[in-house]
Amino acid sequence: MVNCGACGKFLSPTGAAACSVCPTKYHRACLAIAEKTQISKDWVCPNCKRHMRRGRQQPDAGSRGWCGPALAASESAGVSEFRREFTDCISEMREFRKELGLLREAFAAFTVRLDGVERRLEALERGQPEGDPARVTELEQSVLALKRELNERDQDALLSDLEIGQLPERKGESVLHSVLVLAGQLGVPLEERDVVFAERVGVRPAEAAGRPRRVVVRLASRRLRDDMLAAARVRRAGLAAAAGVRVFINERLTRHNRHLFSPRPRECRRLQWRYTWTKRGRIFARRGDGEPVYQFRVEDDLVRAFGPETVDRRAAV
Template identity: 60%
Template sequence: MSLQNRKICGGCFEPIEDSRRWLACHLCKEFFDLKCAGVTERRFHGTLVGERRDAWRCVTCVSKQPKRDNTETPVRAAADGVTMRRGAATMSPSSLDASMLERDGQENPNATALNITMEVTDVQALFLEIRQLREEMRDEFRSVRAQIDTLIGRVSLCERRVDAHNERLGDIERRLEAVESRQATISSAPGSETLTQMERTISELKLELNERDQEALVADLEIGHLPEEKGENVLHSVAVLAGRLGVALDERDVVFAERVGAPPAEAGGRARRVVVRLARRHLRDELLRAARVRRGLAGEGGARVFINERLTRSNRQLFHRVREECRRLQWRYSWTRRGRIFARKSDGAQVFQLRSLGDLERVFGSPSI
């Protein structure tokens, strides 16, 4: 378009640069660019086409038109968005643009529909995230439930084993009481061989009872010289010690871990021994093998830590006596395996099992007092 043929905007009085983006007032025949006309691009290309564009009127002409009879229209407050001033001559360009844009937004519902669509999309995305989180939580709960079921099964198995052991122990105790009662009855009979047999039977029953007690400790360990601290977590200390031995020990693998005996009289005294019961026997055997490989393992205080099978009180006293006799007679080996006590003089020599104090004389001769 040449400079002579350029149209002048009736709002800003500047030449209209784009020859395709303008409007002509149906009444005053003035030309207006879209900005001064207060018409958006969307409305210009969307709804304001054809006859509507030809019948378009500028703001000044619209304000000059006589008002229709609105006597039946109820009075509305200013909050309803009703313009209280007549005419547009006194309105600034910025307020005029805002007013026209607001009116254009009301006439074109596409913007409102777009906003609603965006909000619905955001809500759907939020629901999707909530659903994914719910599925993750459900999987986590299933995993925890499976672990709890496994733990319940292990506890039930331990309870059944304990009940069976208690039943057998009660049977042995009843038999022992019956034998002792019979012994008391015939104790007045001098020179009777029955008394000797009864004493032998009592000794055998005591050995059997001791072995039953030892079977109940088949998954137990005893740790000596493990440094003791006030307010310590014994289970954590045991897990750390197992890690140093190269054995991965989870807290669920430990039934209990506690110190036994009287606490040290003063700080820095000798640490009490630790008794550990594991949920699986092969873990105990694995820890014992690792402890034998690393015999020089030292605790945090520098003292050597000992890991052994847990023995009954009777077997612990017997093993102590066996070790003393081995040192006295310079026997090289004394050990325990599955609660049983063994000794051997040297490599390739005969292996002896000791079950009672009476076996000391049989194996070592006259024991020291």
């Protein structure tokens, strides 16, 4: 049904005054146009005329009466922007897959080297019961260095990952939806295409005294991961109030780094160290302002920083 642009009442298209710029139609009587007067195809309605720019034959694109080319240009700009974002997303995913492929090749090469060193060490121990202490020590150091390097490579593969703890778990939930809601509460708008995967890992709540399993998330870019971590630090109190529990969002660590990380906050509190943090999967601590920074790669680093009783406690546990 067509309504008059002036009075708003029903309008028959036959004999109506139609604007050549916008789709609005008018009663002839509302515009004081005689019934026998022929209306030009280039006729412009009063509303569009008011918004015409001086010296131009078309109304201002931002005016109320401009309904044709402006709308088409806006839709075209939106489609172009979407295509550009989609192309950027595809490029990022291709780069991520290429980088992941290179990491896998490096892991395979390190595994071969590690196996070779271990075989040589075992053969040396079998062939020489007493063994050459210097040679054995050298091989052991080589094995430790390779394991440390392999762990660092593993950690580099997790630079786009997050680990979320204490996120309430419900039967039949969509973990992806829970992560998107959590990101919205943090003020970081995520879309489904920004999440490579999101899943729960660990022991189910029924077997873990009701504690929810932790959530591991891989995002499409490291920038999004860093935005989530920064927002979690800033809005920690508001996040706890919204979720009803204290939700933890941290970098995802390898198993070896988690093993090193587990005693660190407890020992720092015991010894009154002020600063502990992780950066790109590396573990750091500092006693206070102006004090040296300790990086923890192996258990010897824990002993060097906190003393031998730290390792003794871990063994007792």
